[in-house]
Amino acid sequence: MSFWFKIKPATRFVTKKGMQMENPVEIQVDTVVESSIKTPGPDSWHLYLEMLRSRLYEVEVKRLWQDGAIPGEMHLSMGEEGIVVGIVDQLIDGDAMALDHRATTALLVRGVDPVLLLKEFMGRPDGLGGGMGGHMHLFSREYLSASSGIVGSSGPAGVGFAIANQRLRPGKISVAFFGEGAVNEGMMLESFNLAAAWKLPVMFVCKDNGQAVVTQSKKVTGGNLLERATGFGLRAVEVDGSEVEEVWKVANGELRRLRNGEGPVFVYGTCVHLEGHFLGDQLLRQAHLSVSETIKMAASLVKAHTQSRGAPLRERTASLRETLGILRESARIHRSKEGDPIPILRKKLADMDADKLRQAEQRAQDEIEVIIQRATAPVEQLEGGQQ
Amino acid sequence: MSFWFKIKPATRFVTKKGMQMENPVEIQVDTVVESSIKTPGPDSWHLYLEMLRSRLYEVEVKRLWQDGAIPGEMHLSMGEEGIVVGIVDQLIDGDAMALDHRATTALLVRGVDPVLLLKEFMGRPDGLGGGMGGHMHLFSREYLSASSGIVGSSGPAGVGFAIANQRLRPGKISVAFFGEGAVNEGMMLESFNLAAAWKLPVMFVCKDNGQAVVTQSKKVTGGNLLERATGFGLRAVEVDGSEVEEVWKVANGELRRLRNGEGPVFVYGTCVHLEGHFLGDQLLRQAHLSVSETIKMAASLVKAHTQSRGAPLRERTASLRETLGILRESARIHRSKEGDPIPILRKKLADMDADKLRQAEQRAQDEIEVIIQRATAPVEQLEGGQQ
Amino acid sequence: MRKLNFGEAIEDALMQAMANDEKIIIIGEDVHGLRLNLRVRFGRDRVLPTPISEAAFVGAAVTAAMGGLHPVVEVMLVDFIGVPMDAILNQAAKIERFSNGKWKVPLVIRAACGGGYGDGGQHEQSLWGWLAHIPGLVVLVPSTPFDAGGLMTAALAHNGPVIYLEHKLLSEALLDSLGGGSRMHASFNVPVDGARGEVPKVWEPIQIGQGVIRRVGEHLTIIAVGVSVHRALEASIVMEKKSISAEVIDLRTVAPLDKKLVIGSVSKTGRMLVVDEDYQGYGLSGELAATALEAGVGMKYSRVCTEDTIPFSRELEYKTLPNVERIVDAAIDLVNR
Amino acid sequence: MRKLNFGEAIEDALMQAMANDEKIIIIGEDVHGLRLNLRVRFGRDRVLPTPISEAAFVGAAVTAAMGGLHPVVEVMLVDFIGVPMDAILNQAAKIERFSNGKWKVPLVIRAACGGGYGDGGQHEQSLWGWLAHIPGLVVLVPSTPFDAGGLMTAALAHNGPVIYLEHKLLSEALLDSLGGGSRMHASFNVPVDGARGEVPKVWEPIQIGQGVIRRVGEHLTIIAVGVSVHRALEASIVMEKKSISAEVIDLRTVAPLDKKLVIGSVSKTGRMLVVDEDYQGYGLSGELAATALEAGVGMKYSRVCTEDTIPFSRELEYKTLPNVERIVDAAIDLVNR
Ligand SMILES: Cc1ncc(C[n+]2csc(CCOP(=O)(O)OP(=O)(O)O)c2C)c(N)n1
């Protein structure tokens, strides 16, 4: 099932960039590649396109945010598509998802209508939550999916969905997504224990991008997260988030165990923050500062560094160096894009069949355009046509 | 320093049971055994007497509670003296203690005035907290000691004291005491991480008595607590709480490490609940039910077990059996007193010098009597004399 | 009608509701002991004892509700509700809004509340007005066995989050375990009509948001919930001897408020005396003042509430919680203004 | 006098206080970035970035204060204060009481608050009235750079727990990062007099519990804090054209209340209009009604508050938070009653 399936009716409009959709010719969408749920191994083409569509969608989200069409904070999931797609692709009816502040990819892949989602980001009355929730508070009852802006809250939420599934929908499971920073939040840790003690069908998925806002998580985290999870009696497995096929394979086995009632699992995957913490991230901006901004920032820093009374000079310099180091490191990751799962798989597919790849990518691009057009059309125009 | 040192002035009254203290002859207390802080190994006589005094004191607390002189809940520390004395005996000026709902032994051994403490339990205006706090909210600024009735809160409290000591009193440490049930509380888990990340001089002491109110903690706890602590980057050591000398030795090394700034430690010790969860514990009462009570309780149970609509009969029987099992197990522990650190050491000392033991015990008994008399004297009588 | 104790009434209502609705489950610390009868009847799958992890299990109860169950999640004492507060403030109370009404959270958060048995300031709070500040929550505080069962039934019929508070002075089992009722000399000022009373054979829900006039009077309106209702009634008898006729309203529901009842009574008497065991400032007592004023009802106003942290000492505790003397004094003062 | 932005004024006051008092430390998430200047000047030992563990580090701040430090502990947004709530409700606020006044908890809990920049209902709450319900807490809400620095100075001179709330619409850096101020088309209704203003060279504490009359008027008293003060002032200018003369009180301190100021002004105007960005029910607006009534001051009363969860949509958000039109309408209505 491809993610734009939920555009109702399930149609794809033949259209050209910028063309008005007066009388769009409707064509039934044929899913580019069949869902890989029943296949013995991952369908790489399918996984690639899921990731790509999410990426393209978020590129547009970024543009809309920068244009001021999306208010407030906006945390993209760019960079974590490998982990998210590798798991969510395999979820089925009745499975639940507890999501954090980076919910876009998971919801899209799960099948939530991308148009409704984008409208919600814009706060439109015809959005997924009627503009009441916004991008950190996304809810799809149909897909048993709920997001929250409170770091750590997806832990208990995942546990609760699993309690309900254990009783009402045996064999159905829940997945909780969160960052490595959230693993220091008490409610998350408690939920590890609760899941283990009750042997709940919940998969805890830690997407470790190394950072929590401007904090390098290693510096504030004791021990090792896999061992930490084990210390709560959780089964713990590690995946490389830049390899979606690997994630898919590991998840496949783990989901089977979960559905069989073999108890909860902690899946730990590394990934990257391609767009900083949120759009407009100060870290990234400061790493690309204009001259005047640098001077302005420097002025207060220079003052702090030199004023009388305070820490010894050595300590002042060390603390300045430390923070500047974080800035530089952040910028370096951003530039290098190392660990991005999309180019990695793309290279493989290009070697396999460059033509097929080009065509599929073009199709994905076209679909995104349609979504954007529909999502940004004035509310009036859609009334009646939209459910 | 023995615990009744803090009776001000540090005196001991020669008195007989029940005798009025009209003109008590004051005798300067000579500490029965010198403090063992500087000795290379534990002073067993000293440790025994610390434990014994605490036990005798709590026997009186129990009596006063049963007489209605102490209101509310009353959680005794009876059974955990081995862990508490083995550690607190070695604390020094500037060290801090974060305590849970079983604070009595720790405060007594640390040196808090036992008379003021008992008065606080009774809610007297001349008590430690003027009757404002009560037995779960005991504070001694002098000894940097604070207790709280919120399970898990001694974790963050221990961390905070350690932050202050790290900055204001280098070489001074803090100790946080809590039960095994508290290790499922998020704030406690977070504080493990915080201490490890900041390398704080805090000793987390888990007193595992196997139970949290009527819950057998193993049934609701995933993994193993020592591994759990390790998963947060804490150093973790285990002690047998029935062997106070062993506790003392382990704590001695750990305290040295802490004072040297080598980072936090988790000390895990097993112990017993000799008086149930709190005084009047329903579990213990139900294990010794009168006939009429049994019938009354049984009546509603029989109904629950047989009424139409509900779980299958097998499940009903199983859940009944489970809870009755907890009752029986609790009563068994209570009766057997296995793991009680006091008789274990007593036997050893009796073999060494039975006379000395008898005399020391008599002295301890006398001192407790004085404390009780002073603490239960009318408020008026003490005004002026008491600070 | 049969008679039950307050706690028995709650259990009885739960027993009936759970027999009728398999989606109801109970989650909380020690519930295998505290709710033994329910566990034996409905099985271990429906009465779930938890670790001491309030943040996780209250948070989990929210999505368990969203996933199709109707949990009754227990936070032993309302004093401990700070621990799982985020799940209440930012999840349970807000999800129906965030989802534009599409996803409801049918959840009962049950906790013991209230003081008067010498357990100190971290174990005797009421906090109902504090919780009522959060939009999206229903807050219920019964004062009799009849209401205790009826409001629990209502809570379980409500398709949203409900805070259900059980006053410890009314609840035999709680008073016994926390106040040490097993001893000879412990004595508590338990309102008899609150602790035991007539209850229906088959429970019917009491309308949420509907208060009740417990006593008709002319000179002033006393508004209260929980144990304070009984204190107010007792005070009214004292006042009667001084020719003061008090009307006593039992709100039963702290949120939403029964504005009509309040406004009607105060319009008649011209005087409002709020008796609130919860903290005085920024809470229920102020809200009642605003409610009448907003409706254009002028009045003389006074309140007898808990003004500060509750002391442990029984004597100081007595003075701090609303008591009959304080109520009578305030009423006399109000009537003479 | 020099001029500073709101956030700069807070930093400046902290800078001076920390230079004078080595016991002041800063604890919180990302403070090595958010308080970079302070960290560079005072070193890594005094500005401590934490893991995302609010319950632990707020709880730790309480005993760090008891151990001799004076921590400023940051909970990024007041919306997240549910997470460490127990440390506030049951520890920070109660320990002075429990110890019979012998042990104080000198602690500033700093958080950003308020809405108006499109961040949704879990990130735009105010909650000051909610926090003020807890006895033992001081709650400060500055509305200008002058007050921001002066109240931070006061908070650090106070020997007890203080909640210090910094409104995001007034604070350039917060608005920039959370509202996306870096983009071209984002626009926010920022009150200029609140965002930037004159400040003293050397900070003096502003008396805690002392409000200020921002505008003298005759027909009604508008009472507000934070951004709502500016909305009220703007509304007053509109009203003036309709010959309504409004007095505007900026409470500055939510708890303890400046009762004298409130009572004095309402006695004069006979009308109280509370403008409160915090939730309406069971909070500050009701407390103000009760305060006047208790003092025997009769009045006409109305309020413009946040009545429900704050919607994400800019349009709905605008309607939900107190705005100039709502204030003017309520004032006209009140004056014509
Ligand atoms: C309880 C709470 N504390 C703090 C925040 C502010 N905050 C939002 S995202 C974030 C960092 C989360 O880090 P991580 O869990 O690693 O996720 P990432 O953003 O890296 O994907 C923080 C601190 C919050 N939203 N909720």
Ligand SMILES: Cc1ncc(C[n+]2csc(CCOP(=O)(O)OP(=O)(O)O)c2C)c(N)n1
């Ligand atoms: C936050 C919180 N939740 C629940 C309680 C009720 N309670 C008091 S003691 C206790 C059990 C604690 O067990 P443990 O930590 O093992 O200590 P023990 O009593 O066995 O010494 C519980 C659940 C509480 N006081 N605080």
Ligand SMILES: [Mg+2]
């Ligand atoms: Mg991260």
Ligand SMILES: [Mg+2]
């Ligand atoms: Mg225990």
